Amino acid sequence: MVIEDISTYIKKLGHRNILFVKITTACGLYGWGESGLSGREQAVSGAILHFKQFLTGRDPLNTGALWQEMYRSQYFEGGRVLSAAIAAIDIALHDIKGKHLQLPVYQLLGGKQRNKIPLFATITAPLDNNLATHCKALIDQGWTHIRLTTGQHGSSDTTTLYDTREALADAATAIIAVRQAIGPKVQLGIDFHHRLSLAEAKSLLLRLPPGTLDYIEEPIRAESPDSYIQLRQSCTTPLAIGEEFTSKWTFYPFLKNHLIDLARIDICNAGGFTESMKIAGICELMYVDMMPHNPLSPLCTLASAHFCAAINNLDSLEWLPYGDDSSAYEKVFTRMPCTDGPFLQLSDAPGLGVDIDPDALEALSFSYWEPPRLAKPDGSYTNW
Numbered sequence: 001m002v003i004e005d006i007s008t009y010i011k012k013l014g015h016r017n018i019l020f021v022k023i024t025t026a027c028g029l030y031g032w033g034e035s036g037l038s039g040r041e042q043a044v045s046g047a048i049l050h051f052k053q054f055l056t057g058r059d060p061l062n063t064g065a066l067w068q069e070m071y072r073s074q075y076f077e078g079g080r081v082l083s084a085a086i087a088a089i090d091i092a093l094h095d096i097k098g099k100h101l102q103l104p105v106y107q108l109l110g111g112k113q114r115n116k117i118p119l120f121a122t123i124t125a126p127l128d129n130n131l132a133t134h135c136k137a138l139i140d141q142g143w144t145h146i147r148l149t150t151g152q153h154g155s156s157d158t159t160t161l162y163d164t165r166e167a168l169a170d171a172a173t174a175i176i177a178v179r180q181a182i183g184p185k186v187q188l189g190i191d192f193h194h195r196l197s198l199a200e201a202k203s204l205l206l207r208l209p210p211g212t213l214d215y216i217e218e219p220i221r222a223e224s225p226d227s228y229i230q231l232r233q234s235c236t237t238p239l240a241i242g243e244e245f246t247s248k249w250t251f252y253p254f255l256k257n258h259l260i261d262l263a264r265i266d267i268c269n270a271g272g273f274t275e276s277m278k279i280a281g282i283c284e285l286m287y288v289d290m291m292p293h294n295p296l297s298p299l300c301t302l303a304s305a306h307f308c309a310a311i312n313n314l315d316s317l318e319w320l321p322y323g324d325d326s327s328a329y330e331k332v333f334t335r336m337p338c339t340d341g342p343f344l345q346l347s348d349a350p351g352l353g354v355d356i357d358p359d360a361l362e363a364l365s366f367s368y369w370e371p372p373r374l375a376k377p378d379g380s381y382t383n384w
Contacts, residue, residue, distance in 0.1 A: 001027050001100065003060050006052040006089070008045040011364035013328055017041050018297050020356065021048060021088040023096060025060055031095030032356055034299045036268030037084035039371050047085035055089070061100065063093045067274040083246035083271055090272025091303050091352075098351035105303075105352055109277055109310035116343040117308045119319035120145035120187070120291075127151035127167075127174035132181035142341040145187040145316050147217070148175065150195060154372030154384060162374040162382060164200055172207035179212045189240060191217040195374075195383045198227050205235040215240040215262055221383065228259040238262065243293035246270050248279050255286050262315055266293035267307050268300050276307055284313040294318040298329055301337045302354045305344050317344065332360045 004026040010019050019041040021033040035044045051070055058066060070086045071077055098105045106112050121143045125134050127150070135146055150167065151174075154160035171190065179188060190213060196204065201219040217240040220227055228239070238261035245251050246269055254260050263283050267276040280290055292304045294317055301319075308314050319339070330336060334355040338345045347353045371384045 001025050001029065001060065002057050003055050006048060006055060008048050009361055010041045010045060010366050011361060012367040012369070013297060013332065013364060017366060017369050019044055019088065020297075020299065020361070021092050022356075022358075023060065023089065023092040025096060029096050029099050031060075031092035031097075031099065031351060032299055032354065033088035033090065033092030033095065033272070034268050034296060034303065035084040035088040036266050036293075036296055036300065037080055038296070039369060040081065043081045044084045044088070047082050048089065051085060051089060060093050060096045063090060063097065063274055066090075066093065067271065071271070078247060078249065080244070080246055080269065083275075084269050087268050087270060087272040087275075090274050091268070091299075094273050095351040102350045104346065104348050104350060105273065105306040106309040106346065109273060109306065112309045112346070113312055114309060114314070116340065116345055117305045118145070118314070118316040119339070119342050119344055120147055120189075120316045121342065122147045122149060122191075122318065122320050124149050124153065125151060127170040129177070131174045132178050135178050135182050135186075139182060139186060144185070144342060146182075146189075147318075148178070148188070148190040150191070150193055154374050156370050156372050159373045159375045161377065162195070163377050164196065164382070167195075168200060168204045168207070171204060175208060175212055184211075187214045189213060189215040189217055191240075192219045193384065194218045194221045196220055198230055201231055202234050205237050208237070210236060213237050217241065217262075217264065218243065222254070225253045225257055225259060228254065229257055232257075232259055240264050240291055244269070247275055248282060251279050251282065255282060255288065258286070260286075260288050262291040263288050264291055264293045267304055268296060269293075273303075273307060277310070280307075280311045280313060284311075287313075289313045289315040291315040292317050295320060298333050298337050299352070299354055299356070301344070302346075302352050305337065305346055306352065309346055319344070332356055332364070 005024045007022045019035040024030040094105050121138050123134050196219050215238040240262035243264040243266050294304045374382050
């Protein structure tokens with residue numbers, strides 16, 4: 001069995017473009033993968049088509065060796081574009097291997113360590129007086145882990161004003177009110193999408209009574225571990241970071257300095273299953289639980305769920321309900337993830353347990369998409 005073809009599909013699905021990879025073997029088996037670098041899919045597609053030149057004719061079952069060759073062959077190792085390309089290919093290769101061996105992917109990773117995957121719910125509503133009501137509604141549905149967001153998400157079409165000082169005040173008031181409303185047993189976090197400066201992150205956390213948050217996610221940008229060291233020294237709130245990290249090497253300085261309490265790994269960016277399992281192993285050594293980033297299609301969800309099933313150190317998997325977009329996914333995917341309240345059930349189907357209708361996929365179009373643009377009151381650009 002050898003790789004015969006590697007195809008990429010960049011299609012508008014839901015509110016953004018999705019990059020799927022299909023790897024076909026000479027014997028007819030095929031596997032699907034997905035890249036997680038949203039908004040830069042064409043760059044990732046270019047890297048995948050380059051890898052195709054030397055992967056064609058190779059044995060798809062040699063996933064570890066092929067990963068090493070893709071990573072090391074460019075000499076300038078790493079980077080988000082290349083790692084996202086490798087991730088998509090690696091996921092598709094595992095899908096093929098599972099189908100070939102008639103085993104679900106989690107069995108290839110060491111077997112299933114849990115019968116169902118715990119999920120957490122995300123509330124994207126504004127940080128206002130209605131937020132506690134949204135949280136209570138989720139708790140009534142059985143959710144025990146809720147993540148808040150910035151509440152202000154901007155638009156791709158126009159620049160949105162984002163006043164950080166107002167945002168900090170609104171967030172502190174809302175978080176305290178939510179915790180009072182839901183009590184101490186529900187796990188509560190907030191994702192600040194790395195919008196804050198170091199001083200602003202410190203200011204927000206100083207406004208909160210100890211124990212109000214179970215974690216704060218991505219409060220500042222992560223290019224500088226030293227900045228997170230300063231934040232760690234000034235607060236006791238657990239830190240959930242890592243969704244933009246692409247390898248064990250980018251995770252390492254943060255783990256070495258005890259800056260990660262919950263690892264927000266994204267297997268569609270961090271080298272696929274081959275690399276993510278190694279990262280999970282290093283995190284287990286440091287008593288850090290995994291809380292995977294899962295913002296993309298059902299393929300990303302199922303790939304992440306197989307990863308979650310096979311590791312011991314799992315907190316929970318991100319679940320952002322597909323909502324109005326579910327009909328679009330259902331037209332493309334022949335099988336969708338199965339949830340039972342705040343848990344995801346994995347089948348024992350070979351491979352990832354998901355398939356895509358190629359005709360339905362081809363019928364979709366590509367639409368240029370950029371993440372929203374935010375500006376401070378003085379007009380300067382700030383992080384989305």
